[in-house]
Amino acid sequence: MKNRSPEESIILALTSAATLCLMPFLAWRLLEQDWLIASLNLFAVLSAMIVFAHVYITGQVIYARWGFAILCAVELILTIVLKGPSQIGWIYPVIIALFMLLTPSVALMISMTMSSIIAGVLWSQLSSLAYYQLLFSILATALFIYIFTEQMFKQHRVLKQLSIKDPLTGVGNRRALEDKLLELMSYKRAYRDNTSTLILIDLDQFKDINDQHGHNIGDQILITFASLVNQKLRNKECLYRLGGEEFVITAADKNRDKASILAEEIRELIDMFLFTNGIHVTISIGIAESQANETSQEWLGRADAAMYKAKGAGRNLCCVAA
Known part of the structure; x- marks a missing residue:
């Protein structure tokens, strides 16, 4: 039924x-x-x-x-x-x-x-x-x-x-992200010339930060990180917490070149910022432009693979999915 x-x-x-x-x-x-x-x-x-x-x-x-x-x-x-x-x-x-x-x-x-x-x-x-x-x-x-x-x-x-909403950072949660991905993919199928891009961000070695400074400090870093990133976003750009220390930005109507510029600006901002107790944090970023006839999970998977490629290349980098 x-x-x-x-x-x-x-x-x-x-x-x-x-x-x-x-x-x-x-x-x-x-x-x-x-x-x-x-x-x-x-x-x-x-x-x-x-x-x-x-x-x-x-x-x-x-x-x-x-x-x-x-x-x-x-x-x-x-x-x-x-x-x-x-x-x-x-x-x-x-x-x-x-x-x-x-x-x-x-x-x-x-x-x-x-x-x-x-x-x-x-x-x-x-x-x-x-x-x-x-x-x-x-x-x-x-x-x-x-x-x-x-x-x-x-x-x-x-x-x-x-x-x-993610209760800690106040940004969209995984459920909201899944709804947004379905919306963007539906729009892509209806208007094939339309392009959107995912920016998947992972805070490098975040487990070590939790182990050394405690989860309260780790939570404060996540809250501050989400606030900093949100300040960089413009119309049709939304931030979601995928889980743990992973975040996703949906950049509607942006190709991978324009999204890469935004991603690099965010990477530099976080690299130069000192968080609670003077802690330095870096991020690894995967960027994936939407493709025709792929599912939202396949799209997210390509962004995730690009992010792990950035980690494998030494962290604190942006990598673009094929």
Whole structure:
């Protein structure tokens, strides 16, 4: 079975629930020969099924979530316009659906707009007490869900950052690097003239530094190193920690000649810099330009082989992969 994203699963679940909930009412309206509401329910059921099929087949959710959200709001408004206060109970599941489909601020805006229209429609159909009870219950529901979903979105953003950031240095981690490599290789396949280059950096004899000065000093060196390198990078150049003392720079839209200039500048910068406790550090660098029809792992492997070639030649060098 295909793995679905959370967004896909939500839309598939909501459209399925909408279809199952509306089908009995559609049948009831047909039996009562209430053709106008039956037509409205039929349109809602068919639209929900189309959205379900679109997401199930394509996996694309951007237009689907917007389309289904607008469908829910419009369907509710039209139903209340035609059938009056008896249909007001549907507003609560619709508000919940809006917050599940859209960002909290957008969902709140649409909910308030929808509620304002419905309030105008029902103004003369309810007693003052019933009207204001309804109005404030809708407002409270929307605000409560907004606060809840806004906190969930904040937590999701924090967790997402933690999942792609190296906790020590703050640069991208291996997972983020793998995603970036796939993105660059996909772009390379789409635009064959496009060239990107990997710069793989290894801190020379870093184990000796840890053994002699301790891991705390080693960690401080890694943090400072990442900061120094980041200061040298420009647009479309990103730094990732591959693991241990190995780092990778992705230089999008740069061939190996231009990337070699950047790599040499970084090598010289680190060679001249004195780290914590006056420790001198050198780096070995492997440079690999992207090639057509290779995988991201093969590309990274060529950069790694070039880096080991630099180490074998005496360290503190840059080597370019064949």
